[in-house]
Amino acid sequence: MRELRGRPDEADDGGRAERDAPGAGAVRERVEVRSRAEYAADAELAASLEVVRRFDARRAGLAEVSTRDAAAYLDARQAERPWLAAARDRSPEVQRLFAALDQGGGHGHIRHEGWVTEEMSRRRVAYLEDPAQLDPAKRAAAIDGLKSPEASHHCRAASSRITDPDAFAVAFARGIEHPTVRAALDAKFTPGQVPRPVSLSIGDLLGPDGYRYCTGWRLQPFEGSMNAAREHRAAWTEARRQARDAAGPEPEARASGTFAGGTVVFAFAPNDARDGYEVVTMYPRPRRDERQGDSR
């Protein structure tokens, strides 16, 4: 939550003013690091971890992982899969969820979780640089980090994340218990067909202050149009990939406004065994009227 302090979506509260008061010493800062609203969000989240404890990976179309195997998995792979580091110091239950996710085909925990920095999110939106691409040259060339064979990276006009691994785990675990997500995951498998994406309220998944765990960046309009902005971004990144002179100005992205009243999207894919469905991505979206191109 610390990186969220001072963001425009923060509600006014006495806690922040007290925290920022001149003369507040190191000890005082250590014990009053959170605003009251942040404290409430963290307390709600801690109480919500029960849903992570009862998380059943098989109900999410994933392979079951024991807590012991999860810790070993995270330890063994975090060098080549740096997004796992975010979960390494969390509870065994959160580690278990991340280990299960990482062995599936989804990428929510890779592109929309706390290990992705604000700058990585901004560059993803503006230049299609994929946080999952670990080769800097390929990332700069907008090559997707997960597709095989190699292919261009695609991104919506916004990229967002849930900034805390516990919050991400709670959102995922609670989401897969929701009836609309269950309907998708439990659908009879038909080759070539996949259930439609689903959106759930951030408040329902993370509590009334859960939106405070969400941040994002949004592509800005080009010549007054978001359609033109996406087209221009594609042409600009293609020109950069081919080391040609870019046509027009650099694509611009700005920080999203508040996620209060927003949703968490769940999109689906066939699982690796091709006998059911899994969540291919999960990410927060601001309210519709906050998704304008010139959002804050």
Next chain:
Amino acid sequence: MSTFYWERHPDGPFVTLVAVAATYCSPDAYDGAYDDLARRARAADSDDEEMRVFKAELRQALADPSALPDDELSEAVEYSDGSDERFLRRLWRDLYGDEPAAGA
């Protein structure tokens, strides 16, 4: 509160077109989704009611793109083609090849 057109307007105009296009053609779609949609379109399975409606709505949208609900296709699919019409023309060509479509 809901994000998607098909959640807000489950019986709205062009809802199958928007939902199917978003599911298979948007940046959220899984690797290989566009190819799966093309195979599904070409299979012409008479039991695939969703694809029958999708094709009819795609024809209708190509005939009159202005009939699409405001910004819904663009927001759901987030194509890089520049306009609804250019995206729909590409989609028709990729799924149905040279088969005639009004306006295509």
